[in-house]
Amino acid sequence: QSALTQPASVSGSPGQSITISCTGTSSDVGSYKLVSWYQQHPGKTPKVMIYEDIKRPSGISNRFSGSKSGNTASLTISGLQAEDEADYYCCSYAGSSVVIFGGGTKLTVL
Amino acid sequence: EVQLVESGGGLVQPGRSLRLSCAASGINFEDYAMHWVRQIPGKGLEWVSGISWNSGTIGYADSVKGRFTISRDNAKNSLYLQMNSLRIEDTAFYYCAKVPYGHYFFDYWGQGTLVTVSS
Numbered sequence: 001q002s003a004l005t006q007p008a009s010v011s012g013s014p015g016q017s018i019t020i021s022c023t024g025t026s027s028d029v030g031s032y033k034l035v036s037w038y039q040q041h042p043g044k045t046p047k048v049m050i051y052e053d054i055k056r057p058s059g060i061s062n063r064f065s066g067s068k069s070g071n072t073a074s075l076t077i078s079g080l081q082a083e084d085e086a087d088y089y090c091c092s093y094a095g096s097s098v099v100i101f102g103g104g105t106k107l108t109v110l
Numbered sequence: 111e112v113q114l115v116e117s118g119g120g121l122v123q124p125g126r127s128l129r130l131s132c133a134a135s136g137i138n139f140e141d142y143a144m145h146w147v148r149q150i151p152g153k154g155l156e157w158v159s160g161i162s163w164n165s166g167t168i169g170y171a172d173s174v175k176g177r178f179t180i181s182r183d184n185a186k187n188s189l190y191l192q193m194n195s196l197r198i199e200d201t202a203f204y205y206c207a208k209v210p211y212g213h214y215f216f217d218y219w220g221q222g223t224l225v226t227v228s229s
Binding site: 091097104 | 147157160215216217
């Protein structure tokens, strides 16, 4: 049960697009369409932004999109806004009723 | 309105035990799988354990397997985490989280309860 690999930090200017990667293995990310992404602002609880690799919950801006290729999932945020500055975590089912998170990525909006 | 309220956290010595509870309201609790996720203050999220709606399927992170036990009481709309042989590295905020029916992600989270393991 190794954590999924995410970059520690990414940054972008307002209006730009950024992508956060999440690399796992063929036993987790690559085996199931069950990657989810969470946004967490300081002092707040996590909020799901993407589920089942590419689906967006109702109420989540279409500026957020998910994709996956092989063992790597990605979260793309387009049209960056100041309010997007937060920590982002990927999460995947890993079989045998086990779930794993990524280490988290701090997004800074310059 | 869905509410998940954790309780039971506190300061405990290494090697001792603690039992966390999560009280659910605003949902038909027995329909949903539930999980525990923890977060060391200032650090990342770590999945701890999950339990299916009928307690038939349970999973644990390697870091807690054999020490923690997840359970639920659907009649009381409550989720539990029995934590034994606590270690300093178990210090964290513990969140309960709900999984929507037919899916595998966390759509609602409690506010968390802080467990501090220290001598």
